[in-house]
Amino acid sequence: MSIPVRLGFDIGGTASRWVACDASGAVVARGEAGGASGRVFEPVERHRLSGAVQHVARILAEQGLSVERVTAGLTGFGASTAADVRALLAQPLGIPPANVVAVDDMTLAYLEQFSPGEGHLVSAGTGSYGLHIGADGSRIRVGGRGMLIDDAGSGAWIALRAIDHIYRGFDRHASFDGDPVLAEELLGAIGGSTWDDVRQYVYGGDRGRIGVLSVAVARAATRGDAAAAAILRTAGTELARLATALIGRTRSLPVVLVGRVLDLHLVVREQVGRMLAAETVHVRRSDAALAAALMQTSTLDLALRA
Template identity: 60%
Template sequence: MSQPVHLGLDVGGTASRWVACARNGEVLGRGEAAGATGHVFNPAEKDRLRLTLEAIAQALGAAGLQPSRVTAGLTGYGAIVSDEVKALVGTALGVGAGDIVLVDDIVLAYIAQFEPGEGHLISAGTGSIGVHVTASGAMIRVGGRGILIDDAGAGSWIALQALDHIYRALDRHGNFDAVEPLAGLLFAQIGGQDWHDVRQFVYGGDRGRIGTLAVAVARAAEAGDATALAILRQAGGELARLALALSGRAGDHPIRFIGGVLDLHPVIFAEIQACLPAQAVSRAVGDAALTAARLQSGQRQAWIALLAGTLAGPPS
């Protein structure tokens, strides 16, 4: 017989993490599956989420675990798709809609860091966004509008800034000599330097794949490339700008930064600190999937009440 568990999901564009807990919060299992999003209005993304949930269900079954409640944070999730996503989760994991709590992954990350109204959280991964959740449950967000509009400071933005720079150099000089080693490292990660290779990589993929090129920019910075260092420094400034916007709208609170971009190169966080000299700034630590798994164990009553009410509405 399978053991009932509270399941927490942290579904991101590049990876999805899960944690299964007993009712008392004891961890009984954890794992990782392919990335997905809450963009179920896109048939391909809907299928991607279904496959991810089915993979998690298979892993749980193999471990003799059966979810009784599910709390999930999904990148790109919005309340308008709640019913559709709950149906996917319920079908894959065998849980009724009333035992499923869904939030955007940035809200889940905030819950992992703060109590309501306690601080500001800036996330910098493939995309970038800042969030403050007030004590009454109102969500104030800045940024997070996607690669076509902004996502400044994010991995995808870093990659596109670098590509723009090397191609402007090509336009001026007819070659990439003036932008080495940045150009060479970008092309190595793309798998070719012909325009066809680059075009297929950028326009034939998604922002997650584009964002992987930020690693090449970081390698160029480590090699002393001045342009790469300038781009990463500018990324830090853009992320600090999100924090300043939140402080302006919601008041001064401790600011925490989270996301893989911060691990690319020390200059990024150093620039954040330089731009926010009077603020309480730190790197966030925590396990969002574990937070989700333990959320319905009764220990976070303020959050449980907010998630059942005002946070179901649109952000301000």
Template identity: 55%
Template sequence: MKKVHLGLDVGGTASRWVACDPDGQVVARGSVDGATAHVFNPAERQRLGTALAQMAAALVAEDLVAVGMVGGLTGFGSAAAAEIAALAKEALGLAPAQLLLTDDIVLAFAAQFQPGEGHLISAGTGSIGVHVAADGKMTRVGGRGILIDDAGSGSWIALRALDAIYRVLDRTGSLAEVQRLAGALFALVGGSEWHHVRQYVYGGDRGRIGALAVGVAQAAEAGDATALQILAEAGAELARLAQALQTRAGDRPIALIGGVLNLHGSIGTEIQNRLPGTPISQPNSDTALAAARLQASGEEHAWRAILASMLTPPVPSLGSSVSAAAP
């Protein structure tokens, strides 16, 4: 069996993995079920175990054996590390010393920047901004979940759009003013009655809610003014994340990643307008590949020390200010 270095990017909708040889060349890659690091929830623990088992089966089918893994998991925190390591050992036979675990946004940062180099804004189903300083200090902004935060994300866009159409309905008794937007949303929901929307939103998860942002973009393309306004506001909210990082951690280049950025040009235009003079890039992000190459090159040892410092912070006293962790 050929020995490989693994990179794993675990997301709530899907998890992507890449296997590299010691030179960082891709040997195999694939996608398995989505999961989270919320292993305190038995259902989520099972989901993660299933995803790891699926990846292990794919490696066996390719006649590959892992000698180490760098993994980024949505919702990861140090309290979950031991249990996730146990799942990785069960599925892949990897000892804790062969693992480097972090959350997905930090791994995405490592795929784009060395510590201290830039600020990363991620806008997918949720939204968050992060800066990792040269000394390992991490600053996070946003990312507190769709119920109270994640401004500018797919979920935020979808919920703002639903709110907008129902406010029009309440005020006028008709959806005529937002016909294009309502029609696009209802087509994705699968029905136009309130019980259809209620079941879709309250009976689903944030990934399914976030998928409705595609309908908002479709309506904007058709000229719907409300949809265009919501998308511009999403760009403004993502720019605010970047501005918050600049205020707290200094001016740096901004890297933007996530599917929301591809919804409609008005989002990127608004971000650019609100960040004049700031170098902004929208790189193609292959986080799993970057993780595998990080493991293969041995650079994960430098990141291991950084992660140890950021995942075990002192307990703050009441009234102190701390950076918010993603839910």
């Protein structure tokens, strides 16, 4: 006899986190699958999302769990892809698309922390953005335009700034001797020291893969590398800028910062605190997949009207 569950997804470029809860709200299973997005008009992204859900479906079946309802927050999700996304989430799990609620990951992250109108959210993971959802369902989004345009303060942004820095030094000296620690950490994480290695890693991968290199930057800062620390400090400034933009367009409200960038190195949090000293600021760990599994559809109604 299978156990019915409600499934929550937090689908991002680096990983797709999921949580299954029973009727009482108790967690019965959780895990991670490959990164994906809601940009299913791109064949590669369509394949990634389908593969991630199929992976989860197999695990749930092996554990005797049957999904009744899914709530998912996806990076890159938009209204134009909603029907396709719901179908891709529903089919491997054996449920009708009508039993799937899909929203963008920003909405899910906000509603995990606040009721509409209560505060400002700044998220710093692979990408970055700021969001305020008003009590009337209106929304103000700042940043979050992708790493080719901005995403300042994000993991991918940190990684690309660091790669740019070591190669500017290489251009001057024909070696990485000016930045030995940062270069060692970055090139070690990439798995090669030639430009071909770096080019293939950066241009042949996705933003999630690039964002992982921010961990190497943090290691370099911990080892005393001044350039790495400066990049991370600037990331903190950029994240604070997102909060001040939201405050300027609305009013002063509590600010919650979430995302793995806040855990990279203390210098990031210190700079955010310094820049937002006059505001009420909280840095919190997010469990958006659990929030999605527990979230009632009625909670999403106001946010989804905007």
